[in-house]
Amino acid sequence: MAERKPKIVGFCCERHGMDAAVLSARSGKQTDASVRLVQVPCTGRVDGIHLLKAFEDGADAVFVLGCLEKNCYYDTGSIEGRKRVNYVKQMLTEVGIENERLEMFNAASTNAWAYPEIVSKMVQVAKKLGPIGGGEKQ
Amino acid sequence: MIVAKRKPLGEIVEMTAPYKKVTVIGCRSCVAICLAGGEKEVKMLVSALKVRNKKEGRKQDLEGLVVERQCEKEWVKEVEDKILGSDLVLSMACSLGAQTIGDMYPERLCFPALNTGMFGVPEEQGVWSEKCVGCGNCVIHTTGGICPIARCAKSMLNGPCGGSANRKCEVNLEVDCAWAAIYDRLKLQNRLDLIEKVTPAKDWSTSHSGGRRVYVREDAKLTPHQKKGKEAVQ
Numbered sequence: 552m553a554e555r556k557p558k559i560v561g562f563c564c565e566r567h568g569m570d571a572a573v574l575s576a577r578s579g580k581q582t583d584a585s586v587r588l589v590q591v592p593c594t595g596r597v598d599g600i601h602l603l604k605a606f607e608d609g610a611d612a613v614f615v616l617g618c619l620e621k622n623c624y625y626d627t628g629s630i631e632g633r634k635r636v637n638y639v640k641q642m643l644t645e646v647g648i649e650n651e652r653l654e655m656f657n658a659a660s661t662n663a664w665a666y667p668e669i670v671s672k673m674v675q676v677a678k679k680l681g682p683i684g685g686g687e688k689q
Numbered sequence: 690m691i692v693a694k695r696k697p698l699g700e701i702v703e704m705t706a707p708y709k710k711v712t713v714i715g716c717r718s719c720v721a722i723c724l725a726g727g728e729k730e731v732k733m734l735v736s737a738l739k740v741r742n743k744k745e746g747r748k749q750d751l752e753g754l755v756v757e758r759q760c761e762k763e764w765v766k767e768v769e770d771k772i773l774g775s776d777l778v779l780s781m782a783c784s785l786g787a788q789t790i791g792d793m794y795p796e797r798l799c800f801p802a803l804n805t806g807m808f809g810v811p812e813e814q815g816v817w818s819e820k821c822v823g824c825g826n827c828v829i830h831t832t833g834g835i836c837p838i839a840r841c842a843k844s845m846l847n848g849p850c851g852g853s854a855n856r857k858c859e860v861n862l863e864v865d866c867a868w869a870a871i872y873d874r875l876k877l878q879n880r881l882d883l884i885e886k887v888t889p890a891k892d893w894s895t896s897h898s899g900g901r902r903v904y905v906r907e908d909a910k911l912t913p914h915q916k917k918g919k920e921a922v923q
Binding site for chain 2 (some may be wrong): 598604685
């Protein structure tokens with residue numbers, strides 16, 4: 552039986568985050584997970600409910616990828632995104648879920664190696680922790 | 690407005706775990722403004738509990754909804770079928786909302802998801818501070834619009850205590866002395882003479898210490914005849 556691929560959801564801003572992911576794909580870099588990317592106008596648009604919903608719907612790990620904090624297209628969007636991620640990490644801890652399942656990253660659009668590194672890191676986390684509840688989506 | 694804070698999720702998980710059908714009901718009034726129990730917070734709590742249940746393999750039917758003002762019976766009545774169809778109602782309103790549901794449906798269980806904290810105002814985004822304790826006998830017309838009962842740790846009425854130093858409170862050096870603020874405000878208003886006026890001991894009979902308070906406006910109350918007519922319409 553084939554090894555189960557971790558389910559990972561990534562929220563990428565349409566500026567640097569998504570561009571970094573696209574550049575990485577164009578450079579031929581491979582990732583080994585079932586990553587579902589959600590393009591958002593800015594990581595400041597990502598709300599706590601979006602992150603929790605991803606876990607609720609079966610994600611093993613979730614990441615948010617935005618612009619570099621001092622080079623955010625919307626100035627403070629990726630700072631807002633990080634605040635939301637930290638808030639939800641705290642909520643996950645309180646309900647007994649490992650908070651490393653959720654991470655915030657920042658990358659420049661020209662950084663082709665950042666995206667595979669991020670995916671690789673989240674895959675490691677997802678493989679180490681397994682699916683939430685130990686099974687498929689309930 | 691009433692300022693509240695969500696209880697730790699571990700505590701909420703513990704209180705909701707034994708029940709199969711749980712309805713989380715938020716409120717669009719004060720607790721929505723202080724980001725504790727509005728629509729978004731209800732959705733997030735329901736989602737977090739679902740993720741927790743997924744981990745535990747627990748089957749629980751969770752639903753979230755929001756009413757306009759949970760402390761008013763008319764608005765609660767609109768979700769009556771949801772309340773009656775639940776094993777547990779988890780109120781994300783202040784304690785007033787939770788108690789309104791409890792009073793209307795005494796045979797049903799309604800637990801609080803929030804800790805109701807204070808009468809406060811938003812100072813800046815994400816920051817609320819207490820400015821009134823509801824003592825029932827307001828004196829701020831004599832103190833430059835600043836309440837010494839709520840803002841002074843000792844609720845002093847005639848100037849600062851001996852612990853006030855460098856405009857800070859001895860209870861917490863991060864907190865400004867309320868009486869330093871009152872002095873500044875009165876000076877600004879050219880009413881410093883008020884600071885020398887001796888205020889007699891406060892009449893606390895209007896405060897909570899006398900037990901549950903009930904305010905009545907006779908002109909707004911319905912007569913028995915009016916009540917009968919209203920019931921007939923409903």
